[in-house]
Amino acid sequence: MNTVDLPRLREIVGEKNIKTDPLDLYIYGADASVYHAAPWVVVRPDNTGQVQKVMAYANEAKIPVVPRGGGSGMCGQTVSSMGGILLDMKNMNRILEINMPDVYCRVEPGVVDDDLNAALKPYGVFYPPTPASSRIATIGGEIGNNASGVRSVKYGATRDAVLGLKVVLANGDLVTLGTYTRVEASGYQLEKLIVGSEGTLGVVVEATMSFVPIPEFRCLGVANFDTLRDAGNAIADIMASGTIPSMLELVDDVAIKAVNKTMNLGLKEVAASLLFESDGKVKEAVDYEVQKMKDICAKNNGADLWYSFDAKEREQIFMGRKKLFPALSQFDTSMASTSLADDMAVPYSKMADMAAKIHEAAEKNGIIMTAYGHCGSGCMHTKIMMDTSKEKQWEGAQRAIAEIYEYVNSIHGTTSAEHGIGISKALAFKTEKRDSLKMMAAIKAALDPNNILNPGKLMQAPDNWVKATNLRYAVNS
Amino acid sequence: MQTEKIKFKNLEKWEGMLAKCIRCGYCYEHCPMFKFTRWESDAPRGKNILAHGLLTGEVELTTEIAEKSFSCFFCKRCEAACSSGVQITDIMLDLRRDLVELGYKGPGTTSITARSCARCLQCVRACPHDARDFVDGEGIVVDPVKCKSCGICVEICPIEAITIPLSFGTDTAEMDRRATEFLQSHTSAKAIVFACNWSYHSDIQNSKLPESETHDKEYEILVNLCGGRLDKNLLLTPFLNQAWGVLVGVCPDGECTHDGNVAAQKRVTKMKQTLESLDINPERIHLVQIPRGDKQLFQAEIDTFMEKLNQMGPIR
The missing domain is CATH 3.30.465.10 (Uridine Diphospho-n-acetylenolpyruvylglucosamine Reductase; domain 3)
Incomplete structure (x- = not known):
């Protein structure tokens, strides 16, 4: 397996930029996804010349190379599923x-x-x-x-x-x-x-x-809804109204509870909230757009309508949104929040149906899912909360994801809007892009004939995403 | 790799919590160790992964792993920032307990005492964590679970017999080197700002600014782990390298867990006396108290100090 010429790599990047200790390799085997697969060596180049030499060597020796930035990928993009060299780019x-x-x-x-x-x-x-x-x-x-x-x-x-x-x-x-x-x-x-x-x-x-x-004025508004459908309709109406929000976010009841738990923001625990924002150089123009969005929310039964130009007030709400992803882990003590089926995009008019489908699929399969996201760009995030130590929960998650993806495809949505494909979304990607897979394979073969660059990802990843590598969780059968 | 499973009886209760760490990595920017090395294995997330690997037996316990587990400055910034609520320092402490029982004892970032120790026991009395003891036949021993790497012992030892082996750039020698390097490499350089990790951390965490932004820099901010660790020689270094002044940022009264701000105040006062005796304006060294994370106030204090220095001009 491990046939890396370490002296040669040391010569290229220097001793200080190489890690071979099992502890480092184990740690670099993880990112923010559900996977774990350790590289054979971590190499951290200082400059372009070193990257060129590392690649030339890897190509000649046919060793996989996985480039990595912060390691915050959520679909296993930077996990070394085929081993090889992990190219940590943090020094550049x-x-x-x-x-x-x-x-x-x-x-x-x-x-x-x-x-x-x-x-x-x-x-x-x-x-x-x-x-x-x-x-x-x-x-x-x-x-x-x-x-x-x-x-x-x-x-x-x-x-x-x-x-x-x-x-x-x-x-x-x-x-x-x-x-x-x-x-x-x-x-x-x-x-x-x-x-x-x-x-x-x-x-x-x-x-x-x-x-x-940087816009001189920013105004953030919030509207609460008793049903996800009303919130979804408001999104579609806002986007059809000619308004260009600088942010249009949906958070559902599960997400609101999680953020309240972690950040004590005191958000009202309703079925859904919309965060809408406008920015620009002229205050009146920003105000006009926010008012328009507020009126649309009101028309769709939005309540507790609030908005503010104040930076501190906006920041507090915005931080709640930014920290939502980790906050979901605190939703329930027996559950962990997993990054699965987490970034679909669907047509605006289908937002409400999509959110309803997510909750329906979750309930049916014994897991908890949340619906939130950058609905202004059509993106609907979810997280699957489950007891990751139980195999049955993983089976439920697989079924729920398959149902949700089938629905997304049926309404001309996409199964990955933001977080990429990596390993966990490869099956959905292959289904969705079946017409262009050959073209993509040809491009890959032309640029990387030895298939050393992040192999086993995108269209090369296995269909069974749960068994693609070891899971990062300890799962008992 | 699956190895023979060792029982980690203190660590095992954290198994569920370790699954809750969603590995987002948002802790990176808060960790002084990661910011210094930029290796993910030094970041809090890396340690969570390691603890998980030890519990599952996927990673084999080695002295290197033990060393890593004994490395933490307990600033707890990672924990405060973790929206998943992972109690990373408590997890690491339980891992340390297990490691000690298995015969490992660091040192990592815990302090060690050289043979030159005169056994005056000042450090034993001064340790706020009750981590140091005198044992007949062994001399001063350090409890690697209790030691929180606060550095009080290093600071108090009259013969400099105590060191923290892994300092991650926060030791006096490294601060001295960086202060000297900045002052000698920038013709625009006027001041060194010593900031305490507890009350300040920089906006730029892991990237280098372009030359166009840094060539006319007037001051360099050096983040240490406690103002109390700035010794008199370090405070003097900038002046020996033609600095116009030195600003020291510490935690407000009552907020420092080990009165490091009081120690810093004493040293700054002494340095003022030294400057005065050399006919140098004592205002060229100044101490400010900064509440935790109040970057705006700190920047305002820096701006005011630089304005003052510009009025005074260079030391002649």
């Missing part, structure tokens, strides 16, 4: 340039999202994709995953912010893709192909990203 963490006149910044892949935003803030601009994990997620990982978050409804996902990339290919060659300009016309936009490829086509070593001005 320099913000290289902030170019205000040309409205772009250049960064290395290990730069943390929040760090980039802290550096951009003095210039009055921000990098908008902002996944909830922005405090740990690296730009490289976000590119691999095409990450997005609460603001994607207005500002788009990572793919929209990428102007150009420098990528080390499987054979160690360095290529420059894309431009420094806002637009480029015909030809294959290969930089966009790399975005969302989950490290299967190359290793990003530099990214040129656009940014946008």
